[in-house]
Amino acid sequence: MKRNTWQREAVRGALDANDGFVSAQALHSALHSTGSPIGLATVYRALADLADTGDADSLQSPEGESLYRACSTNDHHHHLICRNCGLTVEIEADAVETWAKDVAAKNGFTAAAHVVDVFGLCADCTATAAASAK
Amino acid sequence: MKRNTWQREAVRGALDANDGFVSAQALHSALHSTGSPIGLATVYRALADLADTGDADSLQSPEGESLYRACSTNDHHHHLICRNCGLTVEIEADAVETWAKDVAAKNGFTAAAHVVDVFGLCADCTATAAASAK
């Protein structure tokens, strides 16, 4: 059975306090900066658990780092992510879901899963980038 | 300027000889097993170059490893990949392309890129798995 420790709660709280996707290391730094002595390994373990139980979503950044987020829903969905600030928009698209299912079935594939993420620059970051490019 | 070395040719040849997506390390092993003394760093460099120039496609496996493949076309497309044997099917879907573009634009995002991959078990691997589960 799974115990309730302040460490797990701290990780869940830190995730909730973050709008976008964050890495385990970023979360660990954030916790440390508030004075928490939580260990890095524990943050990794807690995040893996949250992802397993579906309480957190996870994805890989284009650089290969695992990022986590406490999403507003447990339902299957995808994300539009600002590659600069991490701002995340949850997106749903039945068309993409059925397309993914169909393309797998039509090719004889089973146990199909799909990775669908959109990365870009959010409006704010776009404006900032344009201003500093001057 | 870019030089032509037997190392680059060996990497390109090994990629071409492979149907599915392969990792840099797998390619390095494959080359070594044929007697080639090519260095691992060189394989990494050659693959990065091929990916830069568009001569190879790359994606991240669910485990976070970078995989490469010499695709049949340079045009933008996606992949249906067997997570067991690596068998790859190239797929195109204008609907997904426009959807990705739209969802980014509607949310004010610029410079949008998307990651769309479908992983599953190919027909052969499905049959093998079913047989050995006995």
Added chain:
DNA sequence: ACGTGATCGAGAACACTTCTCAAGTAACAC
């Protein structure tokens, strides 16, 4: 053939993640 700078490769260095194991502690029974 020569000169020069791009390329190579072995190993060190890196970044992220997981493992090890002794110490700590939540949960449960009494």
Added chain:
DNA sequence: GTGTTACTTGAGAAGTGTTCTCGATCACGT
């Protein structure tokens, strides 16, 4: 509350994939 016990923690070691360093090598224009 006390004791028991198994789960959890955390510091550091280890693992894994990738990139860097830098002296040796070699492609290529002359």
